[in-house]
Structure formats: C-alpha cells, structure tokens
Amino acid sequence: xxxxxxxxxxxxxxxxxxxxxxxxxxxxxxxxxxxxxxxxxxxxxxxxxxxxxxxxxxxxxxxxxxxxxxxxxxxxxxxxxxxxxxxxxxxxxxxxxxxxxxxxxxxxxxxxxxxxxxxxxxxxxxxxxxxxxxxxxxxxxxxxxxxxxxxxxxxxxxxxxxxxxxxxxxxxxxxxxxxxxxxxxxxxxxxxxxxxxxxxxxxxxxxxxxxxxxxxxxxxxxxxxxxxxxxxxxxxxxxxxxxxxxxxxxxxxxxxx
Amino acid sequence: xxxxxxxxxxxxxxxxxxxxxxxxxxxxxxxxxxxxxxxxxxxxxxxxxxxxxxxxxxxxxxxxxxxxxxxxxxxxxxxxxxxxxxxxxxxxxxxxxxxxxxxxxxxxxxxxxxxxxxxxxxxxxxxxxxxxxxxxxxxxxxxxxxxxxxxxxxxxxxxxxxxxxxxxxxxxxxxxxxxxxxxxxxxxxxxxxxxxxxxxxxxxxxxxxxxxxxxxxxxxxxxxxxxxxxxxxxxxxxxxxxxxxxxxxxxxxxxxxxxxxxxxxxxxxxxxxxxxxxxxxxxxxxxxxxxxxxxxxxxxxxxxxxxxxxxxxxxxxxxxxxxxxxxxxxxxxxxxxxxxxxxxxxxxxxxxxxxxxxxxxxxxxxxxxxxxxxxxxxxxxxxxxxxxxxxxxxxxxxxxxxxxxxxxxxxxxxxxxxxxxxxxxxxxxxxxxxxxxxxxxxxxxxxxxxxxxxxxxxxxxxxxxxxxxxxxxxxxxxxxxxxxxxxxxxxxxxxxxxxxxxxxx
Numbered sequence: 149x150x151x152x153x154x155x156x157x158x159x160x161x162x163x164x165x166x167x168x169x170x171x172x173x174x175x176x177x178x179x180x181x182x183x184x185x186x187x188x189x190x191x192x193x194x195x196x197x198x199x200x201x202x203x204x205x206x207x208x209x210x211x212x213x214x215x216x217x218x219x220x221x222x223x224x225x226x227x228x229x230x231x232x233x234x235x236x237x238x239x240x241x242x243x244x245x246x247x248x249x250x251x252x253x254x255x256x257x258x259x260x261x262x263x264x265x266x267x268x269x270x271x272x273x274x275x276x277x278x279x280x281x282x283x284x285x286x287x288x289x290x291x292x293x294x295x296x297x298x299x300x301x302x303x304x305x306x307x308x309x310x311x312x313x314x315x316x317x318x319x320x321x322x323x324x325x326x327x328x329x330x331x332x333x334x335x336x337x338x339x340x341x342x343x344x345x346x347x348x349x350x351x352x353x354x355x356x357x358x359x360x361x362x363x364x365x366x367x368x369x370x371x372x373x374x375x376x377x378x379x380x381x382x383x384x385x386x387x388x389x390x391x392x393x394x395x396x397x398x399x400x401x402x403x404x405x
Numbered sequence: 406x407x408x409x410x411x412x413x414x415x416x417x418x419x420x421x422x423x424x425x426x427x428x429x430x431x432x433x434x435x436x437x438x439x440x441x442x443x444x445x446x447x448x449x450x451x452x453x454x455x456x457x458x459x460x461x462x463x464x465x466x467x468x469x470x471x472x473x474x475x476x477x478x479x480x481x482x483x484x485x486x487x488x489x490x491x492x493x494x495x496x497x498x499x500x501x502x503x504x505x506x507x508x509x510x511x512x513x514x515x516x517x518x519x520x521x522x523x524x525x526x527x528x529x530x531x532x533x534x535x536x537x538x539x540x541x542x543x544x545x546x547x548x549x550x551x552x553x554x555x556x557x558x559x560x561x562x563x564x565x566x567x568x569x570x571x572x573x574x575x576x577x578x579x580x581x582x583x584x585x586x587x588x589x590x591x592x593x594x595x596x597x598x599x600x601x602x603x604x605x606x607x608x609x610x611x612x613x614x615x616x617x618x619x620x621x622x623x624x625x626x627x628x629x630x631x632x633x634x635x636x637x638x639x640x641x642x643x644x645x646x647x648x649x650x651x652x653x654x655x656x657x658x659x660x661x662x663x664x665x666x667x668x669x670x671x672x673x674x675x676x677x678x679x680x681x682x683x684x685x686x687x688x689x690x691x692x693x694x695x696x697x698x699x700x701x702x703x704x705x706x707x708x709x710x711x712x713x714x715x716x717x718x719x720x721x722x723x724x725x726x727x728x729x730x731x732x733x734x735x736x737x738x739x740x741x742x743x744x745x746x747x748x749x750x751x752x753x754x755x756x757x758x759x760x761x762x763x764x765x766x767x768x769x770x771x772x773x774x775x776x777x778x779x780x781x782x783x784x785x786x787x788x789x790x791x792x793x794x795x796x797x798x799x800x801x802x803x804x805x806x807x808x809x810x811x812x813x814x815x816x817x818x819x820x821x822x823x824x825x826x827x828x829x830x831x832x833x834x835x836x837x838x839x840x841x842x843x844x845x846x847x848x849x850x851x852x853x854x855x856x857x858x859x860x861x862x863x864x865x866x867x868x869x870x871x872x873x874x875x876x877x878x879x880x881x882x883x884x885x886x887x888x889x890x891x892x893x894x895x896x897x898x899x900x901x902x903x904x905x906x907x908x909x910x
Contacts, residue, residue, distance in 0.1 A: 201489070204485030398433075401429075
C-alpha cells in the first residue's frame with residue numbers, strides 16, 4: 149500500500165503543479181459565481197438556473213480537469229522515460245497504475261470539493277441563509293461520475309496517445325450520458341438496434357446514471373428512493389472503475405515500455 | 406529495456422513476467438465478475454429513475470434539436486443549457502424581438518421538459534403578444550399555444566401550473582368555458598406534493614376560485630356554488646393553520662372574503678334571474694329577470710335584441726361594421742373573420758412547430774354597443790403577414806354570446822340567454838355541444854331534463870344550451886378587396902364554430 153500511496157502522492161503533487169488545473173478551477177468558480185447575475189428572472193427561474201448552472205459548472209470544469217489530468221499520467225512518464233526509474237524500484241506495474249489512478253482521482257476530488265464548497269456557500273446566501281442539502285447529493289454524484297471517467301482515461305492511457313485518449317474518453321463520456329436513449333434502444337422493435345442498445349447499455353460506462361439534475365432542480369421529479377439510488381450509483385462507479393483498472397493493468401503488464 | 410524492469414521474464418515473445426502471468430486469472434475474474442455486477446446494478450438503477458427518463462423523451466428531444474444545440478445535452482448539461490437559453494429569451498422579451506423567442510422556447514422545452522415556466526410563458530406569448538397594428542391577437546397561434554400547454558402537462562403531471570394555464574387560456578382568450586373547466590379540474594386533481602404552499606391540496610386556492618367562475622360562465626350555478634363552498638373550506642383550513650386572523654394571514658383572509666361575496670352574489674343572481682322571489686334591488690318586479698327583462702313593461706316578454714349587421718368595404722381589406730343590437734349600453738358584439746375552410750395549422754415535432762400557416766387568415770374582435778348601435782372599422786390591410794387573404798371565400802360572423810357578456814346584461818338575458826330573442830328567428834342559434842350545456846333553471850327555452858331544485862349543489866344534470874344571436878356572411882375574395890359590395894344576399898345560415906383548438910371544425 150505504501151508503494152501505491154507514494155506513487156499517488158507524487159501524482160497529486162505533480163498534477164497540482166500544472167497551471168491548467170488551476171485555470172479549470174478558476175473557470176469553474178467563475179461560472180458558479182455568475183449564477184446570481186440571473187436574479188432579474190422570476191425567483192423560481194433564477195433559483196432553477198442558479199442550481200443547474202452551478203452543477204453544470206462543476207461538472208464541466210471537473211470533466212476537463214479529469215480528462216486533461218488522467219490522459220497524461222502514464223504517457224508522460226513513458227515519454228520522459230522516468231517510468232524506468234520508477235519500475236526499477238520495487239514497484240509492481242499494477243501498483244504504478246493504481247497509484248496513478250488514485251493520485252488523479254484525488255486531484256479531481258480537490259477540484260470538485262473546492263467548487264462544491266463555493267457553490268453551496270453561494271446558494272446559502274442566495275436562498276436567504278438556507279442550506280441546500282440536496283445539492284450536496286448532486287456534487288457527490290458528479291464526483292463519482294468523474295471518478296469513473298478518470299478510470300476510463302487511465303485505461304485508455306495504457307495503450308493510446310494522449311490526443312487519441314482525449315477523444316476516446318470524451319466520446320464515451322458523451323455516449324454514456326445518453327443512458328435513457330440507449331435504455332430505450334434496448335427495447336427497440338428492430339433486433340439490430342436492440343442488440344446495439346444492449347451492447348452500449350451494458351458494456352459502456354453509463355455516465356447518465358449520475359445526472360440527477362432533474363430531480364434536484366424540479367420539485368416533483370423525484371427519483372423513487374434517492375438515498376438508495378445514490379448508493380447504487382456509487383457502487384456502480386466503484387465496480388466499473390475496478391473493471392477498467394483491471395483491464396488497464398492487464399494491458400500495461402503486457403506492454404513493452 | 407525490459408531487463409530494467411522488476412521481475413524476471415519468461416522467454417516468450419511478449420516477455421511477460423511470471424508473477425504477472427500468475428495474476429492474470431485474477432484480473433480476468435475481476436473483469437468478468439465486475440461487468441456482471443455492473444450490469445446488475447445498472448438494471449437496478451434504470452427503473453429507479455423517474456419515468457420521464459424512460460419514455461424516450463430524450464430521443465425525441467435530440468431529434469428535434471439543431472446541430473448547434475446538440476453538444477451540451479450530449480455532455481449531460483441539458484438543464485443548464487436550457488437555463489441559459491431561457492435567459493436569452495428574457496433579453497428578447499425586453500428588446501421586443503418576439504419572433505426570436507418561439508424557436509428558443511421549442512429548444513428549451515426539448516432540453517428541459519420540466520421547466521414549467523417555459524411552457525406557460527411560451528404559450529402566453531403566442532396567445533397574447535403577436536398582434537396586428539390595431540392590437541388584435543393573431544389567432545393562428547392559439548392552436549400551437551394550446552399544443553405547447555398539452556405537451557407541458559404531459560411532461561409535468563406532478564404540478565398544477567401548466568394545467569391551470571391551459572384552463573386560464575381557454576377561459577380568458579379562447580372563451581371556451583367547457584375546455585377551461587377541464588383544465589382547472591385537471592389542475593385540482595394533481596396529486597398533492599409536500600413542500601408546496603397549498604399542501605395538502607393539489608392546486609392553489611385561486612384554481613378553485615377560477616373554476617367556480619368558469620362554472621358560472623357555463624351557466625352551471627349549482628356547481629359554482631359547490632365550488633365556492635369548497636374554496637371556503639380550504640381558505641378556512643389555511644386561515645386556521647396560519648393563526649386565524651387578518652393580521653396573521655392576510656392573503657387567505659382576503660381570499661375568504663372574496664369567496665363569501667362571490668357565493669352570495671351567485672345565489673342572488675340566480676334568485677333575481679330565475680325566481681319570482683326573493684329579489685334584490687336589481688330586480689324589483691315580481692317576475693324572474695329573464696321573463697321580465699324590460700323592467701317596467703306591463704307584462705313578461707322576451708327581449709328582442711334585433712341584431713342587424715352591415716358590412717361595407719371601404720378600401721381593400723378594410724371593413725366597416727355597422728348595425729343594431731338592442732341590449733342597452735355595455736354589451737359587445739363579437740366579430741369573426743376567417744377563411745371559409747379555416748382549420749388550425751399543425752406542424753409537430755420540429756423546431757418550427759410554432760410556425761403558423763402564412764396563407765391562413767383569421768380575425769376575432771368585439772365591438773361595443775352604444776345606444777343600441779355599433780360601428781367599427783377593421784383594417785386588415787396593414788398586416789399582410791396576419792391577414793393574407795389567399796383563399797377564395799371567407800366567413801364573417803357578427804354575434805352575441807350571453808355567456809361572455811357583462812353580469813348586468815346577463816341580468817336581463819340569463820346565463821344561457823333564456824331571456825333573449827330576435828325578430829329574425831334564424832339569428833338565434835343554439836349550441837348543440839353537450840359539453841357546453843348549462844343547468845336548466847326554468848322550463849322552456851329549449852332546455853331538457855329536470856329544473857334545478859334551487860338547493861342541491863352540485864346538481865350534475867345539464868340540459869340548457871347556450872343561446873347565441875348570430876349573423877353569418879359568406880364573402881368572396883373579390884368582395885373583401887372591395888371589387889363587389891357585401892350585401893344581405895351574402896347572409897347564410899348560422900353554424901356555431903367551436904373556439905377550442907381541439908374541437909373539430
């Protein structure tokens with residue numbers, strides 16, 4: 149564990165040294181801070197926009213932070229040849245991959261936590277000194293959604309170049325966001341469409357599961373049991389991330405570097 | 406390079422270390438078991454999401470979106486994108502760029518089908534804001550406006566807001582009170598939602614008020630009375646809950662005062678108009694108001710409104726309406742000008758769904774009656790986009806509907822026009838649509854079924870049709886353009902034209 153921790157620790161330090169990380173964070177906070185500008189709308193509208201825009205800003209900034217951080221974590225070590233130094237120590241490849249993932253994941257956590265706190269504080273003042281605990285659920289699920297994305301990017305980074313990885317991760321994130329569309333496809337009358345729907349639905353990570361904005365911003369659009377739903381989403385993220393990391397380790401183990 | 410790595414290698418081509426090879430089955434097991442578990446969790450998650458997500462709404466939404474709007478929803482930012490576009494709409498409202506708002510409303514409702522305010526504002530915008538140079542609404546927008554509200558209701562069953570708006574538009578704009586009643590009843594039937602101001606009821610108190618007014622407009626007074634009593638019970642509940650005094654709950658207190666007043670007024674009006682006693686100072690005679698509408702005449706007799714209408718084409722597409730309507734001051738006669746074969750334009754499932762047919766013409770207005778006469782010029786020449794006149798024949802209807810008239814005029818004619826007649830028997834038209842029937846308060850006047858006993862409320866037996874007075878002209882395009890005069894020879898038998906967009910014409 150200490151080996152994984154050492155790799156993760158180093159990864160976080162290195163990630164935080166990169167200016168692009170801070171730029172995304174500043175953009176995210178700026179977007180969240182823009183929310184109160186919509187106060188000229190009717191009270192209901194302005195709160196709906198404030199919440200949806202805040203959650204979207206966190207997701208957008210977190211999305212780019214995750215992809216940009218994770219696509220470089222392994223290729224950069226190979227390009228700079230520092231990987232030889234690391235692997236010449238008593239570091240197993242799986243420990244290296246897990247350390248990189250945990251480091252990247254913790255970097256994303258710092259980012260989301262910072263934006264989440266700004267968002268909740270702003271909501272507290274905008275809602276007349278009332279807390280918005282339901283928004284915490286939104287932030288938590290965004291975080292686990294990005295954890296899954298981080299695992300996906302790490303997986304691609306074991307065999308793809310950063311540019312290819314960027315488009316692959318981004319593309320699968322988009323397809324995975326269409327959960328309800330692929331869900332509908334699975335029951336299509338066309339057998340080909342139904343098969344394609346099933347493949348996408350069960351094999352690709354379903355990022356759309358984590359989008360609960362409807363339930364958070366519109367009264368009455370409640371998910372059957374929110375607490376159970378969130379717990380299941382977290383379990384899904386952990387299981388799917390484990391699968392992706394296992395494949396990543398398999399590939400990285402077989403790879404000549 | 407491989408030699409620098411930890412562990413020994415087999416002499417295979419891939420040079421995979423032995424311990425790595427030993428771990429491989431574990432990884433494969435994690436992958437297979439993990440994918441199966443992920444599939445199981447996914448199956449648990451899917452039905453837990455709200456039903457709206459499962460009905461392919463997103464599929465339709467994406468199909469209806471232009472390319473430039475696709476990226477944000479694909480990234481999961483549907484609601485945020487919708488919010489930003491709604492802000493843009495607000496700017497267009499401020500700048501008066503009304504045409505730009507409609508495509509945005511379409512896209513926003515695709516992106517976020519649960520923002521009820523967009524449906525409500527969008528529908529209101531279509532029904533009220535597109536006007537000609539004389540401030541008359543473009544009636545072609547009524548159908549898309551109602552269709553938008555129907556869509557909003559379908560997507561937001563849990564809230565009474567859009568249902569209320571549908572009812573209000575039918576009440577205030579379309580004047581189809583049976584459709585309005587449907588909308589308000591639907592709003593009241595909404596499942597109560599904890600956290601709303603009006604919990605444990607499904608809709609705010611104002612909905613009960615406007616439903617009672619709607620019943621009155623329909624000539625269904627027993628139902629109106631029952632509704633006012635229901636509203637009184639609700640306001641009493643909230644008043645008690647919030648402290649019970651005017652100071653502590655001014656809103657519910659004033660609502661309750663209005664309920665008491667309106668309930669009493671309904672009962673008085675019924676007594677004045679249909680009973681021999683007890684009467685208020687409005688009707689000092691010993692006769693029901695509808696039997697003795699002259700107030701001063703020697704014996705009861707129906708009131709001959711003597712509707713006459715003359716249309717003169719002053720310039721192409723400029724019509725001057727003159728005529729008589731003997732109802733004393735304060736009444737208004739309605740005017741409808743439309744293509745003879747006018748049908749609402751339908752264009753569903755596209756971003757141009759709210760586009761109206763540029764080749765259709767429809768105008769609705771009303772003219773006030775002063776000293777038993779009316780006189781008004783209607784200029785359609787300045788608004789060719791609204792009044793295209795591309796059809797060969799047009800229907801012009803000059804009419805009076807007792808249900809939409811002011812209460813003091815209704816005091817003579819009754820809610821259903823029982824007290825009016827016209828020297829020209831063909832002018833009095835009875836609406837045969839059962840959904841529009843009012844309560845039968847007296848025998849005669851074309852009503853069927855039992856007369857209300859004056860006590861039971863709701864009565865739920867409707868048999869009294871609305872009596873409208875109408876003159877209908879069939880006019881050619883040449884006449885509209887002033888090439889030929891419009892004369893009495895153009896008068897044709899009347900036909901009640903339902904005003905609701907979902908009623909077949």
